[in-house]
Amino acid sequence: MEAEVAAMPLPTSTDHEKETPTRLEGRFTAMVVCWVLGIGCLFSWNSMLTIEDYYVNLFPKYHPSRILTLVYQPFSLATLAILAYHEATINTRKRNLFGYILFFFGTLAVLLLDLATSGKGGIGSFIGLCAISAAFGVADAYVQGGMIGDLSFMLPEFIQSFLAGLAASGAITSGLRLLTKAVFDNSQNGLRKGALLFFALCTIFELLCVLLYAFVFPKLPIVKYYRSKAASEGSKTVSADLVAGGIYSHSGEDEANSTIRERLSNKELLRENIDYAMDMFLIYLLTLSIFPGFLSEDTGSHSLGSWYALVLIAMYNVWDLVGRYIPLIKCVKLESRKGLMIAVLGRFLLIPAFYFTAKYADQGWMIFLTSFLGLSNGYLTVCVLTSAPKGYKGPEQNALGNILVLFLIGGLFAGVTSDWLWLIGKGW
Numbered sequence: 040m041e042a043e044v045a046a047m048p049l050p051t052s053t054d055h056e057k058e059t060p061t062r063l064e065g066r067f068t069a070m071v072v073c074w075v076l077g078i079g080c081l082f083s084w085n086s087m088l089t090i091e092d093y094y095v096n097l098f099p100k101y102h103p104s105r106i107l108t109l110v111y112q113p114f115s116l117a118t119l120a121i122l123a124y125h126e127a128t129i130n131t132r133k134r135n136l137f138g139y140i141l142f143f144f145g146t147l148a149v150l151l152l153d154l155a156t157s158g159k160g161g162i163g164s165f166i167g168l169c170a171i172s173a174a175f176g177v178a179d180a181y182v183q184g185g186m187i188g189d190l191s192f193m194l195p196e197f198i199q200s201f202l203a204g205l206a207a208s209g210a211i212t213s214g215l216r217l218l219t220k221a222v223f224d225n226s227q228n229g230l231r232k233g234a235l236l237f238f239a240l241c242t243i244f245e246l247l248c249v250l251l252y253a254f255v256f257p258k259l260p261i262v263k264y265y266r267s268k269a270a271s272e273g274s275k276t277v278s279a280d281l282v283a284g285g286i287y288s289h290s291g292e293d294e295a296n297s298t299i300r301e302r303l304s305n306k307e308l309l310r311e312n313i314d315y316a317m318d319m320f321l322i323y324l325l326t327l328s329i330f331p332g333f334l335s336e337d338t339g340s341h342s343l344g345s346w347y348a349l350v351l352i353a354m355y356n357v358w359d360l361v362g363r364y365i366p367l368i369k370c371v372k373l374e375s376r377k378g379l380m381i382a383v384l385g386r387f388l389l390i391p392a393f394y395f396t397a398k399y400a401d402q403g404w405m406i407f408l409t410s411f412l413g414l415s416n417g418y419l420t421v422c423v424l425t426s427a428p429k430g431y432k433g434p435e436q437n438a439l440g441n442i443l444v445l446f447l448i449g450g451l452f453a454g455v456t457s458d459w460l461w462l463i464g465k466g467w
Contacts (some may be wrong), residue, residue, distance in 0.1 A: 041333050065259035070200040072256050073190065077204020078211065079248030080182045083146045084111065084175045085212040085356075086241045092220070092349060093234040094168075097160040105458060106165075107172045108327070111453035113174035119448050123441040124305070127434065132279035135252055138181030143245040143449075145174045158231040161247060184444040187424065191440035192274070192433035193265040195425040202424060203363040206417050209356030215240065217349060244450075257283040269433030273302060276437060302434045307327050309442055314376050315427040316417070318408045319443050320450040321383045326416045327454025328392055330355055347402065354406055355413035362417025366425065373422045386415055420447075 043155050087107060094103035099363075120131060156164050183205075190197045219233030256262060263284040281287070309316060310311040330352070366372040373379055389412060396404045427443060428436040 044052065061465065062299035063261040063264055063351045065261045066194070066196075069193075069256070069259050069261055070196055072251055072259070073186075073197045073200040074204040074207065075123040076139075076248055076256070078188060078208040079204075079245055080179065080186065080201075081205050081208040082212065082241055082244055083142045084179065086146070086237055086420075087149070087172065087175070089209075089212040089216040089349075089352060090234045090237060091352075091357060093230045095149060096230055096290050097158070098165050101165055103165070103168075105455070107169065107459075108455045110169045110172045111176040111179075112448070114173040115180045116445075116448045116452045118177045118180035119441075119445050122180060122184055123438075123445045126188060126441045127275060127439055129185075129276060130278040130279050131185055131437075132257070132283060134181050134185040135189070136249065138178045138243065139249045139252055141174060141178035141181070142404065143249060144461070145171050146238055146245055148174075150235065150242060150357075153231070153235060153238075158228065180211050180448065183448075184441045186435040187200075187444050188440035189277075190279075191424075191428040191436035192269045192423045193262070194288040198425050199363065199367065200419055202417075202421050203360060204361045206356065206360035210353070210360045212237075212241075212351035213349070213356045217353060220346075220349065253283075257281075265433075267273060269437070272433040274434040274437060276434075288350075302432060302438070305438055305442060308431075308435060308439050312427055312439060312442070314380055315423050316443060316446040318379050318383050318423045319446040320453070322386070322416060322419050322423075323447050323450030324454045324457065325386050325389065326412065327451050328457040328460075329389070351406065351409045358410040359417040362414040362419075363421045365418050366421045372420075375428075379419065379422060379426075382419060386419075 072122075088104070091104045094107070097103075149168070151289070152164065152167050152171070186201055187198060190201055215237060216233070219236050221227075223229035223233040223236075257266075257280045263281065263286055266281050267286060268279050270281060293407070303311070373382060389408065392408055393405075396408055424440070425441060428439055431439060
């Protein structure tokens with residue numbers, strides 16, 4: 040049986056146009072695995088963001104909520120720019136495995152750094168934390184671009200599940216942080232104990248993601264089908280994953296068909312999809328100009344006390360997750376390119392809304408605005424990333440996925456930089 044699978048020839052592009060299997064095994068399993076891998080992609084970074092109360096207490100003079108994000112983003116952006124430029128020749132399997140393994144060692148390093156310094160602050164510990172934050176940025180560029188590019192030539196539900204996993208990582212980390220804070224709140228060194236438990240769980244989860252991507256995902260029949268289809272259309276990035284799934288291509292066939300395989304260049308893809316790219320940039324420019332820095336430091340004093348920032352971050356993460364499932368309801372999914380741009384630009388009204396709410400309104404309005412910020416972020420992200428790849432061949436869909444994630448990360452970096460504008464006039 041294994042010999043038959045190994046000898047299975049890659050289907051040609053015309054074969055797939057004529058007949059697509061009506062039932063492929065592993066669809067639900069693939070969606071679950073994509074969801075878990077999505078969680079793993081941002082679990083480490085969201086964990087660092089979610090324990091900001093611990094880092095603010097440990098490094099009160101260094102603005103950790105802003106500095107760590109500002110360190111993370113340029114490394115992520117620069118790495119992804121290089122990877123997106125060379126995506127057509129990069130081994131996707133090695134790329135994604137490297138990213139998840141780096142996440143695992145990064146979370147382990149956070150744990151070991153805190154244990155080695157006995158939870159004491161200081162410039163040395165903070166520089167070490169910044170170095171780990173930079174490593175998380177590199178890992179994110181490898182995984183997020185690689186996974187979204189890979190999933191772009193599969194079912195839209197796979198991208199949606201992966202994106203929902205990204206949001207679920209925030210919701211889960213917020214829930215775990217609230218739980219560990221409640222458990223250790225009244226004990227000596229409660230903040231530190233909660234943070235250590237938090238990163239121990241995160242380290243175990245990242246190891247699970249490495250194992251899932253390495254040994255489970257490539258062997259699912261539906262995944263093998265779509266990767267075979269992409270290979271038949273000229274994709275060179277899936278060969279190692281196909282081998283891991285037990286499928287070996289015939290190099291002679293590939294060379295014979297290579298002359299008829301033409302794909303749009305990255306420049307042509309960007310020209311055709313510049314509105315989608317700007318959508319991604321502007322969505323995350325706005326979101327990161329408010330979250331998490333403004334929500335952590337600039338919302339004033341309220342009755343929730345030290346719980347207030349945690350509650351705001353938790354509400355953002357939960358509604359971001361909810362927003363990523365709304366497009367599954369076809370009648371409310373926004374696919375109009377013009378409609379998406381109008382919705383994205385309309386979100387910028389949230390900037391004066393947050394400013395005046397922080398200055399004059401109570402915590403109920405701030406929680407409402409934060410929830411809407413998360414809901415609109417998740418909803419628009421899924422609408423753009425599932426609509427853009429339609430109508431392209433596998434290699435083009437992979438390239439376009441990488442380009443859109445590059446603009447997403449660019450928006451994150453611009454948003455993090457803009458976030459410092461909230462400090463103008465506050466003596467820093």
